[in-house]
Amino acid sequence: VRQAVNLNWRELPLGKLLQERFQRPIYLANDCQVSALGEYTFGTPTGNQNLILIKAGRGIGAGIVINGQLFHGENAGAGEIGHIQVEPNGEICRCGNRGCLETVASTRALIQHSPDTIDDFEDLLKAYHAGNPKVVALVEYAAQAISETVKYLASILNIQHIHLAGNLSHFGNEVLEIIRSNLQSGVLPALAESTRVDMAALGDDIVILGAASLVLKNELGLL
Numbered sequence: 001v002r003q004a005v006n007l008n009w010r011e012l013p014l015g016k017l018l019q020e021r022f023q024r025p026i027y028l029a030n031d032c033q034v035s036a037l038g039e040y041t042f043g044t045p046t047g048n049q050n051l052i053l054i055k056a057g058r059g060i061g062a063g064i065v066i067n068g069q070l071f072h073g074e075n076a077g078a079g080e081i082g083h084i085q086v087e088p089n090g091e092i093c094r095c096g097n098r099g100c101l102e103t104v105a106s107t108r109a110l111i112q113h114s115p116d117t118i119d120d121f122e123d124l125l126k127a128y129h130a131g132n133p134k135v136v137a138l139v140e141y142a143a144q145a146i147s148e149t150v151k152y153l154a155s156i157l158n159i160q161h162i163h164l165a166g167n168l169s170h171f172g173n174e175v176l177e178i179i180r181s182n183l184q185s186g187v188l189p190a191l192a193e194s195t196r197v198d199m200a201a202l203g204d205d206i207v208i209l210g211a212a213s214l215v216l217k218n219e220l221g222l223l
């Protein structure tokens with residue numbers, strides 16, 4: 001693991017440490033990457049071998065499945081959209097840069113920018129669904145910021161199915177509609193027409209199911 005911002009890990013030989021401890025084959029991928037594979041494997045079939053899954057919660061990232069295989073990238077960093085700068089003069093991020101997507105749209109950022117009475121995700125969600133104007137504005141702004149990165153993903157990869165997961169999905173259809181509408185007006189119309197953004201079929205177990213699918217695929221060749 002080169003760097004895991006939210007866990008404060010740098011240059012950690014996690015695979016080697018786990019291998020020594022458990023004496024079993026070890027596969028490493030981040031939560032967003034395995035979630036994409038989980039959604040591809042166990043979610044509603046799309047009839048397509050490609051899928052992007054965006055997971056936003058404590059951190060934000062995308063997992064990319066191409067031709068039925070998880071795409072890790074050359075340094076296992078594919079899909080690190082959480083650290084794309086969305087506010088050049090924004091807050092300092094835990095990664096050291098300024099104005100990353102995570103500084104406006106992660107659960108931590110949403111709670112931090114909310115009124116003082118809100119100090120966990122459950123409170124935030126209640127306030128959002130109760131129509132608290134400050135919280136609604138924060139969530140809408142977060143959805144706008146996420147949609148900027150969705151435009152890049154859709155345009156660069158031309159993958160037709162993009163699914164949303166993590167805490168983000170609990171905010172419901174308004175968030176989905178903001179992202180869909182920004183995509184329609186913000187990328188080549190022919191691409192936008194053929195790209196669908198939906199909520200992930202898998203719920204809060206998506207990471208566990210994704211990790212299971214990684215093992216089933218790599219170790220047992222079952223998928």
Ligand SMILES: [Zn+2]
Nearest residue numbers: 083093095100
């Ligand atoms: Zn960052």
